[in-house]
Amino acid sequence: MRREVKYGLIGGSVALVAGVVGGFTLFGGSDESSPQEVRSADGAPGDSSPKVKTGPLTSAEVHTTTRAFLTAWQSGDASKAAALTDSPDTAKSALETFSKQAKFSKVTLTPGKATGGTVPYTVAARIDFKGATAPVSYRTSMDLERDTSTGKPRVAWKPAVLHPDLAKGDELRTGEAEAPPIKAVDRNGTELTPASHPALAGVLESLRDKYGDKTDGKPGVELFIHRAKAAKAAEQQPDKTLKVLSKGTPGTLKTTLDAGLQTAAENAVKGKKEASATAIKPSTGEILAIANSPAKGFSVATQGSLAPGSTMKIVTAAMLMDKGMTSPGKAHPCPKYVTVGGWKFQNLDKTEIPKGTFAQSFAASCNNAFISQAEKLSDDDLTKEARDVFGIGLNWQTGIPTFDGNVPVQSDAQMAASLIGQGGVRMNPLNVATLAATVRAGSFHQPYIVSPSLDNRTLAKAPRAMKPGTAAGLKSLMRLTATSGTAAEAMSGVGGDIGAKTGSAEVDGQKKPNAWFTAYRDDLAAAAVVPASGHGGSNAGPVVRAILTAG
Template sequence: MRSGTRAAVVGGVFAVLIGTAGCGGGSAASGSKGSTGGADEKPAAEQVKTGPPSADEAKSTAADFLAAWAAGDSAKAAGLTDDAESATAALASFRRDAHVTKLALKAGRGSGTSVPFTANARIAYAGQQAPLAYSSALTVVRDEVSGRPVVKWRPSVVHPKLGPGDSLRTGPADAPPIKALDRHGKELRAADHPALKSVLAGLRERYGKKAGGKAGVETWISRAKGNGGKARPDETLKVLSKGTPGTLKTTLDAGLQTVAEQAVNKRAKASVVAVKPSTGEILAVANSPANGFNAALQGSYAPGSTMKVISSALLIDKGLARYGKPHPCPKYFSYGGWKFQNDKKFEISGGSFEQSFARSCNTAFISQAPKLSDDALTKEARDVFGIGLNWQAGVPTFDGAVPVQKDAPKAASLIGQGGVRMNPLNMASVAATARTGVFRQPYLVSPSLDGRTLAKAPRSLKPSTSKQLRDLMRLTATSGTAAQAMSGVPGDIGAKTGSAEVDGQEKPNGWFTAYRGDLAAAAVVPAGGHGGDSAGPIVAQVLRAG
């Protein structure tokens, strides 16, 4: 045990006691045996310990590290990690930027080389003080060069919510708080709508100052910036003094938001988005789990056969397919060195294009790949459906990707595999464009508030193509693969199912996109299986409520 610390086991809890004199030297400092200097002494390289640290080594190393950190000796604590430079900077920032004046750390009962611990900090800023308590964990590994047990450095050691480049800060908040309202003037609170927590944080970060509020003093996680800004909004951990919130009106519908959250919560993992086709306004955003990554707006998944909405528009525009006309749906089709097949190897002999669409025949689309240029699908997705344009929704979004590809990947893109990537926001927009014939960029806050320019697609769907798409989606919703999920959904409806294979995943990701009148929605259920069975009920529940 290192000087200045001692450890005690009390009631099964390994407690680090700070500031108590102890014996010098420590087993945590070296994994090699002492040398007598005799003639039979082995070379130092052979004395270096290997293999995972023992449970005793993990306890001892964790105790030394936590003791040094609690005492404010960042250099000493960092020296007990496998990345002293990064650890020194992070631990120093914890004291300096978060304004931590006192810190007590207590290790819990670990499992193997993993040691959980609790942190109780005291924050002081401009005459105001507040406690900050949380739990985290560290892992002890063996240094390959010295053989010493050391703490594997990760930002989450400092706080479990910290990622690479993130930091804890205390001071006047970067943005004043907001009072977010739905389209009818009802307040949207994270307590009532947990799935909106990250969305509300993103809106505050972007519009807090514009909404007219006054910032208070807070402790928060400052997220790292990447290409194009922050992938996630900052997160408030502690409010030392409340600010004055400004009022921000959104396009969301509180009632529909509640339904969307109820729908995704039936699954361990799922996401859904609802939009208004006539305007592009986002009406609901929900993820399960609610406190996870905002996959509904920022996810990047292969969309499977929901992509056939865009592919059908392309084939119709190019004169390669038409509603009511014969179209091949063989059991197999080979292209670019790959052999493609339909689900359960079905085929439609002498069938029509609408039958292939309604039953989601893969080969009906793959067979047309030889007749298309490599960039044809990319252009259709971008120029008609707005995919890949720079959307300005009011919060960070991933705006879809349909890269130019060749050979087999080009064919796979036609059925939503290959390099194609989408999320529920993108696919809800695709259904909305199919419904109206015009791409209207989805958004959460009116562009009039900050003067931003919404993305515009270079052209609309051709009237004939638009009508055929609606007919194809209506047939699918009433008698095709989407019929079971859409049963009982009234009005003018259309839908498309999708199942996207993922390497190493037993079941495919389930997709579903549909519209009912002036409401469009899309959902994804990772590893959910067939889209009609997994994502379909989620979308249908939202459409019925709308």
């Protein structure tokens, strides 16, 4: 349950911030504001109650409150320090346990230059744990605000006052690590490290968290942030190592990743402000690559929850064919306008395909060819198809925290919008890659990154297989899209058994839609999203192409 190690080992060179040892550095200037005489409305002295002070804090107020808070905290007077915050009870409890859990002694707090009501400061201390000692130093900050009821300056309490990486419910601890370090290797035995693959930093932390104790490794002693348990498994963050006091022995953990494809995926999203991609093996569900830009932080590729746009038409097309409502060669016009539930839908640029086949409408990604079928469907038809055939929304056991997609039961206009991947439908690149992989394989294989045999977990199973006619029809639709439809430019020159689907998802308040693209080439499937970039084929398409051709 650790992230990147920020500080060196005992015996290494760990320099404290200059000026923090041996005392408490204070701001210069007056300690107190001058007392003010209370006068009545006519200016004469009076005994009327003073008005509550309002407006921004003065520099003197910031200085005085900062010094009082940090002095009380440094001296161990949690009650006095907490009384200067806007949440005295919460602050008192946190301050009382802070040094005990972190095993800190000789805490020194040094404020920096305030900017308005924000005051940065350095926390320097010595860690003492079972005979091992080590210095530690880090910077954080606090915000001071005026209490609206009393007018007095108060520290706006939040866990980051104690450490910048603390969130609600997190704890700073020193002790034996809860899991040994791991040496993660790819499917071919190549070691995977955060240095060689920055996009895997969070994945490797999660793998250590879950599987470190299932290797032959031995834990060391660390200062780390113990993360609070998230309400949803997909949102769980691994613990974060801040300092290693004694090294553990890494245990080797084999993953399904492919180092070459991982590099290709990372390079494909690099340089984009935001982009995410995944690659999986359709015949097995093995995850081959996970990439995000920026590389560090929340993994949109596996935990994101975004409208997938027209990539959802893979599921919708399967549903319509499963129900016998259409087939690739059947006449299936795409009208310019369709009204469902009182909402009028129009195609992009008001285009239409008045006499086309379903294959032509799919390859052109013409929205109203799908929306026009809404009133013939039950509210839960799309939900069932997504779950029972494509595995979306089942409880995936991938080996790392993932959001497994959601296609809620909706009605009227919202249900119609869901048919084209809008409405309440939510997915990420891992989910969308699985859609393409299911088409290529003919059945759903739950994605995973570590073999289920390691911990005897049960992979999710789709309740039913795709009908043979539907499977063949979908492959022909996706091949047509890849060769002469909206995905043709991105897939040009890509050989083998190929299929693709583009998507553009509208987002309120966003000038350009989120660009989506998913495709397969033989036994390799990939998907990517590039938010707020425009058309899927020209923006997310090149990312997927780079992954497919690297494989």
